[in-house]
Amino acid sequence: MKLSFLGAAGTVTGSKYLVEHEGRKLLVDCGLFQGYKQLRLMNWEALPFEPRDVDAVVLTHSHLDHSGALPLLVKRGFSGTVFATPSAIELCQLLLPDSGRIQEEDAEYANRHQTSKHQPAMPLYTEEDAERALRRFEPLPFEQSREVIPGIAVTLRPAGHILGAASIELKVGGETLLFSGDLGRPDDPIMRAPVDICAADHVVVESTYGDRLHEAHATEAVLAETITRTASRGGIVVVPAFAVGRAQLLLYMLYRLKTRGAIPNLPVFLNSPMAIDMTEIYHRHRVEHRLSPEECDGMCKVAKMVRTVEESRALNTLRYPAVIVSASGMATGGRVLHHLKTLAPERRNTVVLAGYQAGGTRGARLQNGERSLRIHGEDVPVNAEVVSLQGLSAHADAQQIVSWLGSAPKAPRGVFITHGEPGPADALRQRIERELGWTATVPSLGQTVEIPS
Structure with missing residues (x-):
């Protein structure tokens, strides 16, 4: 099995992970890069894989840094199925067309007021592109395992964070690969806490707040x-x-x-x-x-x-x-x-x-x-x-992430730390190694690792 980190590596946006096994390709998340201009420009580049070759996509949740590039994926040739929880799909039905509409409006504003260097300014994708992408969605309820493509079974488990947010458990070639997605806080005033981990051989975990704790704020x-x-x-x-x-x-x-x-x-x-x-x-x-x-x-x-x-x-x-x-x-x-x-x-x-x-x-x-x-x-x-x-973040802090990892019934063989700026990601790596005694690495953008069966 191969795992490629094609987004949310060295940054908190653009989440994309490509899993390859026996000629099949599964994409976990397909998000937009946001923030610095050099990141935003990456949205306009060719995807680092051929969209037509991807068999299916599984979403952790609906935020645009995890789902917002799906209209581009479909526009560029993807014809498979996108799996997500029912509530995540409902949110995508709001978010993705709105994203396309905003991009169209921003392009129209730029052309009308001549505020863009590009003539004419064009949207990354349109509302119609987003609607086309939504037709590829299929619901996968929490805690129901399904073989989404031959040889790869998926189970979605509640991750807190927002409605429909999931951690993704993949069973591939005898290995269990767990993606945390964006982890919620156990003390969130609205969302329920993430569920504990089932056994996993490898874990891909977010690190947005990997270098800090949420202080008690009024x-x-x-x-x-x-x-x-x-x-x-x-x-x-x-x-x-x-x-x-x-x-x-x-x-x-x-x-x-x-x-x-x-x-x-x-x-x-x-x-x-x-x-x-x-x-x-x-x-x-x-x-x-x-x-x-x-x-x-x-x-x-x-x-x-x-x-x-x-x-x-x-x-x-x-x-x-x-x-x-x-x-x-x-x-x-x-x-x-x-x-x-x-x-x-x-x-x-x-x-x-x-x-x-x-x-x-x-x-x-x-x-x-x-x-x-x-x-x-x-x-x-x-x-x-x-x-x-302060205190409004929907992301778990460093100690809450480590506690969630520590709920695993056994130690994984390795942890990949993603979805964080370099400082927080490395701080979490050190904390995992020190407190749990596990092997943890921070992959770089575009890196591919081989996971032996």
Whole structure:
């Protein structure tokens, strides 16, 4: 068996792992590279394998750094089946067309305002490409083993993180290969904890927070103080948030704060059609999370839902205190960019960063204190207050990852550490070797390893 690391190696984005066995090829995840320009440009390059030769794809979950390149894969010739949990498929049905639509809108904006070096600017893929990719999906429920291609059986196990997120167990040629996917936190306020590991010969584990621990933060209190402080000076709070997972957690927190009277009775707007649709999905898949029907309703009703472009534009004319939650979470695209262009220059406003900000993203630049952002070809001054909310990450920290690994009934022969910047990945390697006594390596992008049967 061969295992190739074609994404999420040396970075937290672009997740792609190619498993080859007896002439068959299985792709685990097919994500977009995000963040630094040199990473984003990789999305435009030819894939490091022939899409027509891939027999099937299995997704860990729906976030675009794990699923967002599927429309490209299909566009370039893939004709096999994409397997994922039912709830992950529902999320992809929202995320992938939205991704294509945003890319079309951004290309159209760039052409209209001549802000691109490319003439004409083109989308990476379109909404129609995404819809075509969705027709290749087939549900694989949690804990049901299936031979997805001859000689390779797959079992998906709950990983927490977001709805539908799975760790992938592959049985290939007598070997068991386990991909952690993005691991959730055992103390997540909404999602249930990842399940323990079954026996595995080799493990591919994420390391987003491989060099740190989640400290105990009074996150709701900080959010309440930030909103109250901003409202007192007549400002608006804008929160870039991932439409899947993070937006729902923020709405749940805002619902709890309003219920307790901990923040002023100011309007809250959710400016993301996809995030709005998520609420119904949370109701349908309550077995995967901790929220009651009443809490799901409260999460939904705390905000005015903004769907149309006209309503979105109208938010930029607000002249009274409010909270705007809008995608994307690292300010890499989407409607939140238009709000940042309007609100970031004003000192009375506040930008709240809710969770991990990958290097090279606008969110990371704000977090690092940069006072100017490049948006739609313009340099936008940042005079607004910038607040980073700690404790909101949906990723397990270093100790939680090691504890999850330690739940294995026996030591694997090897651990491959991926989905992390170089520092966190190597820190986790050292921790695994020191605390568990296991062999761990950090593969490089494009590396292929032979796993003997």
